[in-house]
Amino acid sequence: MLDFRSYSREGGNPEQQSTTSETLGSRFRGSTGRGLLGSLSALALAACAAGPDYVAPIPPQTASGPFLSTDSPAISTAAVDPDWWRLYDDPVLNALVEDALAANTDIRVALANIAKARAGLRAARSDELPQTDIGASATYGRQSEGQRVPGADREDWTVDTGLDVAYEVDLFGRVSRNVEAARGDVGAAQADADAVRVAVVADTTRAYADAASAAERLAVARHIVELLDRSLTLTGRRHDAGLATGLDTARIAALRNQRAADVPAIAAERDAALFRLATLTGRAPADLPPIAAERKTTMTIDRPIPVGDGQALLARRPDVHAAERRLAAATARIGVATADLYPHISLGGSIGSTSTSFGDIFGAGPLRWLLGPLISWNFPNQSAARAKVxxxxxxTQAALARFDGTVLTALRETETALSAYAHDLDRRTALNAAYEEAERAVTITRAQQREGAVNSLDLLDAERTFADARADLAAIDARIADDQINLFEALGGGWGDAGAVSRAGAAQDDGADLAER
Structure with a gap:
């Protein structure tokens, strides 16, 4: 460790003043001091910008083009609507999403993380300012005979006060790189909060959609049970008239009971969705407004879904932005570590007074002052510093790999969601055709049974097919609603206004910090 200070003037003791002045002053006049300062000047010119300058990574060219699964008429390449949940035209959903953005506990945690990152930025910036330290002490003690000044008491008070000021000359970029890294941390925290908002909006919409689709599936299940009750009654009458066997009645009753068993399971799914919705909006389950449970039909969008392209996706996805900011912070920390290979240079001074009474601490005799540079350098053993670099x-290499992985994940999730949505729409078309044919078949079979043209087994088969088709249609509608929400979540929408607010808060925080400086 190399450590030296400049000329010092001490008051009160002429011998101490002369000795200190000669000792410290000689370090500048000697050849060692001149050689060291010359070496430091050369190092300052050679290494004034420690570490690499950050350059944002460029995603693959193919990642910026159109998506692969956009040939469906239900998909549009128009720009994504940030408030995508409004495409469902449901005022209750809109209000619930606003509640979630305002009161969700995960968002509150994310906002606290932003505040913590901003505090870290302010702490890093504080190194750009002079550091001051004020101290004062008063002690009572006894000196040894050898330390006693002739004529002075061996037991007395010692009063000491002082003000130290130090300013680091950032020749090698340690402070500026540390501030740069802290800025990256703030940007990553803000992007993380935006990602939480995306997830919260999607989960809130999904919980509401699940409750609505479960209500529709519950109505379908109950209706199917009612139809089977009618068939069971009709078959029972035919059995009493000798036109049907006990086996026919038992088969209809078994099917009816199987479908009745679906009712409580679907009701439990609906309750669970409503409980999730309450938690997402910052409420206890008992506090969820009754209006949130009033929708009884699956949510649908009656227009093509806008998805944009890959370039807009990567610019919009908060997790991609967070990974890029973490890469920037990691790159800056290379500079912070590299700066430790070079001397730390500070300009400092101190003024103080040591006296045996409170009345003399501001007198000219006890006054002391010190002014000059402080240079510290771990040299020549720099193994630890180089290991940190x-x-x-x-x-930084790991951060770059995570960024590349995040980009690929964003593309995969979006393409997967687009493909699932398009194929489920095709599947619904087929299931709807099957439902219509099953409904026509059961209507014909019932009429034929009343006329005695078919037996109860034929009616049983028709009823079972119709029940399966109706349940499948309700299930695919619920799945399509979930596909839509997954697609919007993969596209990264639903945080624009809130994200702008968080970034505006960061700008205000930066301005306030500059004003303090």
Whole structure:
């Protein structure tokens, strides 16, 4: 460790003043001081910008083009609507999403993380300012005979006060790189909060959609049970008239009971969705407004869904932005570690007074002052510093790999959601055709049974087919609603206004910090 200070003037003791002045002043006049300062000047010119400058990574060219699964008429390449949940035209859903954005506990945690990151930025910026330290002490003690000044009491008070000021000259970029890294941390925290908002909006919409689709599926299940009750009654009458066997009645009753068993399971799914909805909006289950449970039909969108393209996706996805900001912070920390290979130079001074009474601490005699540079340098053994640089470079490589992985994940999730949505729409078309044919078949079979043209087994088969088709149609409608929500979540929409607010808060925080400076 190399450490030296400049000329010092001490008051009160002429011998101490002369000795200190000669000792410290000689370090500048000697050849060692001149050689060291010359070396430091050369190092300052050579290494004034420690570490690599950050350059944002460029995603693959193919990632910026149109998506692969956009040939469906239900998909549009128009720009994504940030408030995508409004495409469902449901005022209750709109209000619930607003409640979730305002009161969700995960969002509150994310906002606290932003505040923590901003505090870290302010702490990093504080190194750009002079550091001050004020101290004062008063002690009573006894000196040894050898330390006693002739004529002075061996037991007395010692009063000491002082003000120290130090300012680091950031020749090698340690402070500026540390501030740059802290800015990256703030940007990552803000992007993380935006990602939480995306997830909260999607989960809130999904919970509401699940409750609505469960209500529709519950109505379908109950209606199927009613139809089977009618068939069971009709078959029972035919059995009493000798036109049907007991086996026919038992088969209809078994099917009816199987479908009746679906009712409580679907009701439990609906309750669970409503409980999730309450939690997402920051409420206890008992506090969820009754209007949230009033919708009884599956949510649908009656227009093509806008999805944009890959370039807009990567610019919009908060997780991609968070990964890029973490890469920027990791790159800056290479500079912070590299700066430790060079001397730390500070300009400092102190003024103080040591006296045996409170009345003399501001007198000219006890006054002391010190002014000059402080240079510290771990040299020549720099193994630890170089190991930190190597570790920072490894962290940067990991951050780059995570960024690349996040980009690929964003593309995969979006393409998967688009494909699932398009194929489920095709599946619904087929299931709807099957439902219509099953409904026509059961109507004909019932009429034929009343006329005695078919037996109860034929009616049983028709009823079972119709029940399956109706349940499948309700299930695919619920799945399509879930596909839509998954697609919007993959597209990264639903945080625009709130994200702008968080970034505006960061700008205000930066301005306030500059004003303090």
């Amino acid at each position: 190597a570790g920072a470079r490894a962290d």
